[in-house]
Amino acid sequence: MDNSATRDDPFSPSVIAYDPQAIERKWQRIWQERGTNNTDLHRAQRPYYALMMFPYPSAEGLHVGNLFAFTGNDIHGRFQRLMGHNVFEPLGYDAFGIHSENYALKVGQHPMDLIPRNIANFRRQLERSGLMVDWRHTLSTTEPNYYKWTQWLFLQLFKQGLAYKKQAAVNWCPKDKTVLANEQVVGGHCERCGTPVEQRLLEQWFFRISDYAPRLLENLEHIDWSDTTKTAQRNWIGRSEGAEISFATKDVSGAGCEIRVFTTRPDTIYGATYMVLAPEHPLVNQLTAAGEKKKVDAYRDKTKKQDIITRKTSTEKTGVFTGSYAINPATEKEIPIWISDYVLMEYGTGAIMGVPGHDARDFEFATKFELPIVRVVCGENESASTPLQEAFVDCETGTLVNSGLFDGYKVEAAKKAIVDLLAKSGSAKPIVHYRLHDWCISRQRYWGPPIPIIYCDSCGTVPVPEKDLPVVLPFIEDFKPDDSGVSPLARHEEWYRVACPKCGKTARRETDVSDTFLDSAWYFLRYPSVGHDDVPFEKTITKKWLPVNSYIGGNEHAVLHLLYSRFITMVLHDAGLLDFEEPYTRFRAHGHIIREGAKMSKTQGNIVNPDEYIEHWGADAFRTYLMFLGPYEQGGDFRDQSISGTRRFLDRLFASVQSMSSDGAPEQAVMRKLHQTIRKVGEDVSRLSYNTAIAAMMEYMNALRKGERTPHREEIAPLIPLVAPFAPHIAEELWEQTGGTGSVFDSAWPRFDPALAAEDSIELVVQVNGKVRSKISVPRDISEEAAVAAALADPTVSRFVGGTPKKIVFVPGRLLNIVA
């Protein structure tokens, strides 16, 4: 398995072989001794914050997907440094959360023992991979001096009225008697025991992120992010313009009441032939007639037992009639009120008007329960009497019919006119609705930061005073969730029993911990300020280094993590604590590595541990391979076999430097190619097109060695900083060998000289009728006439042209097309 091939090279027996293991060890030691990767945050002239999403330190260790992500960011950071920036590239650990906790439960160990070991292993692996990380600024979300400020953050939101408590549904496994996270529910069943999961209502803490929905949406216009990520956020925020309309009804006692619905199609109100309430809607009891009560209760009971996930995925419509009727404010007719689980309490008002003619779901429901279906919009070539085979939902072409005064209106005009009319009687108002829900941050678990709240019988809900932070997560042996449905911390009276900070009477701590996403919502603010233990983020440093210049991470966090950290940043901005409101100026999503056509996963058994590859090929070759296997923003297929290609490239680079000569002058054609390469690599690296940058360097290497020539020093030396971001160790070694002082990363990216790159003669493509027939070498600025003459002198071209050309298409410097 020894690939240090040049060791026995018969062609150059005197040449030193490329030994990546020795070189990498050497430079990692030197970097550490000299502090090469450290950034002087105070003195930096041109700060550049290159952030990557921090990993969750799993027990399995770093996997190749992590390394793919980090390497891409590292290359960006190292490139920016060569471009003259003071680059800060920190890395830490997102170590709280259900992942760690479940794993600890599985292996029967305590997360407080497990996590430090995992972090140590990650650190070892990360250092071997040659990242330019300033380890003086590392952090873990599980350290009390980090989560102290996570708790502080909660208090800021609480102070501003952005944190509140309400009842909400959670997934509950009746056999394991525990709360489950959504990802622990597989097809409506408990991941562990297979029991169908139920909904259970618990009091939980929420953040009012939905108040920020318009701003979170609006700002997307101004930030430089991957389009896919912005689209995902827009869809998640889910802005809908529509109207809230009131339907009058009477409850079973005869008292008048109203049902409010949200609709994006007020124009279809004449076609509303029934109403539906969500089963848990508060008006259901009042509206249920005595005769229907049994059926309604049974239905509500049944839907309650379904977990959130099955309810969302089942398609067959179900529902029951309440026995009551409401008045359609447009037609003034009585319409029946039903309940069904296809209407969600969480969205809109938890009630809808059923318009079966123009909504696919309502059509299905009305068909099943034989409710009247009325056409109120028709398309082109249709009339009011054209039968509806399915719901007609097209807004573009639709014209209103069967709609009283509004017949003949186009859909968009009708929306406005109908709402205006109904508004006069107070039964409708225009409204913008967002899909974004408030953020539930309570977790009935152990492995997280305790929520800093104290409940006092006299004073009520009291925030923990800031001076008492952190509320330390105690070491408890039995951290397993149990049948109480509350956090394991609730079993530890000595922990939760506390004096009320206001009145001093015995009170009780909140025993839930907060969501992991809260830990990661602000970590980018902490990195530069690590070491400042008295503040969450130090003012001067924060002003200098934030917002983040470049953020790279996986698109699986396109919505939750990225949205939450934007929200937190806005909140801190509004509180006057930050002078920016968007945390990441530029965000790029990297792709994912697959292996043999399948996503890497433990169950597939195709996980790649980078250790053995780095051991075998060297970190430089491995890094370069990861960046070469596909476009960084798309990912690609990992193949063991292909790594040899990038290793061979480094072997040749190393050998070329060993054999280079300083005598005479460099070859002009090679220098031209060099400058073309400098330009291309620079352009490609800055737009994260790493695979093509590497290809360009390989191409140059081929040109350099063509015909077994001895490369000239001036031909090869500029290549060293070019490869440096990809293969930093070999670059340092060669920089030193070629007489460079200090680190190659404190040198500069080679200057591109357009004059040297310019070709004086070009290969002009000659087409006849659009088909390539020849390529002729001509001066770069050749005129059309001269080009045609030269082309016609070519026997193949003249043969295809025959007589006089009908038309000439000339693209100067590129192509000539003769239409015969």
Add this chain to the structure above:
RNA sequence: GCGGAAGUGGCGGAAUUUGGUAGACGCGCUGGACUUAGGAUCCAGUGGAGCAAUCCGUGGGGGUUCGAGUCCCCCCUUUCGCACCA
């Protein structure tokens, strides 16, 4: 169902801004050199058919154009998000 992305040699993938040489670069494969040996290194070749001239080729079918992988219309497939959002 909605939204996004993508279909190019045996394989991973190139072809940027503006339609202009399809297959860069790498793996693999074939032949050769050096060698006791080659799974090392170096050299040459490598989309398909054909002796050749040449023809055919970017998921399928139409179209626009002097010229289409690229633009337009229809269809098929894969893949990733969200998923009864009114």
